[in-house]
Amino acid sequence: MHRISILKREWLDDEAFELTFDRPDNFSFVAGQHVTLSLHGEERDYTLLSPPDARELRFLIRRIRGGVLSGALAELAPGSSVGMSQAKGYLIYRPTDRPVYFVANGVGIAPFMAMAASGVRGFTLVHGAREVSGLFYRRALTMAASRYIPCLSGPAQPGIMLLDLHRGHVTDYIDRHLKPGLYDFYLCGSRPMIHDMTHLLDEHFPGTRIYSEAYS
Ligand SMILES: Cc1cc2nc3c(=O)[nH]c(=O)nc-3n(C[C@H](O)[C@H](O)[C@H](O)COP(=O)(O)OP(=O)(O)OC[C@H]3O[C@@H](n4cnc5c(N)ncnc54)[C@H](O)[C@@H]3O)c2cc1C
Secondary structure, X not given: OEEEEEEEEEEOOOOEEEEEEEOOOOOOOOOOOEEEEEEOXXXXXXXXXXXXXXXXXXXXXXXXXXXXXXXXXXHOOOOOEEEEOOOEOOOOOOOOOOOEEXXXXXXXHHHHHHHHHOOOOOEEEEEEEOOHHHOOOHHHHHHHOOEEEEEEOOOOOOOOOOOOXXXXXXXXXXXXXXXXXXXXXXXXXXXXXXHHHHHXXXXXXXXXXXXXXXXX
């Protein structure tokens, strides 16, 4: 177990913030992996947002209403420390000849941001949020992806002009637009999204490989 100290916190919207920690010398990881953070006897998993060669460790965290650890992490002052496990998890990029789709909603974008920052290219990213403000890292990911598809599921807001914008959930987009074939899919975010996507892919795209991580 490592002990890491908070360097800074930056809010991205009303609920989500980035938390930056110092990096222990003997800590290594692969983009897409997560760690267990612990504080006052509570333990929760969080995905590393920064790439493996970064000098600091960053996380993207959504403050859950009534949530014990996300609430505490939203309040902790810089300089405070938390426990951190070794890196773990299998949501890591596997080079392939197949078309690669990354599908995320909410803070589930974190592993794909880490992969993009570590140099992974050639993927299509289908990125879901209620509103445009929830499409975290949209500009950086648009540059890294071969194709970036924003999917907004909330009420239409006037004046929003996004290239390739899909109105609806990420699942609707895949259902309507994906051509028959064999793909490698990486899914991260809410359990209902992962459930629906897995069901859709198993039913309509048999043989497609699915790697997934559910956050709730
Ligand atoms: C492998 C893995 C990686 C993860 N990575 C991240 C990450 O990078 N960023 C991040 O923000 N979270 C991530 N999570 C989720 C995180 O581990 C916690 O579950 C989350 O922060 C809630 O913890 P809490 O202590 O605040 O809430 P708790 O005190 O555990 O729960 C409070 C209430 O909120 C409900 N709840 C718990 N989680 C959610 C949720 N996600 N959405 C809605 N309601 C919820 C609970 O059912 C409970 O009723 C990850 C989870 C896993 C399994």
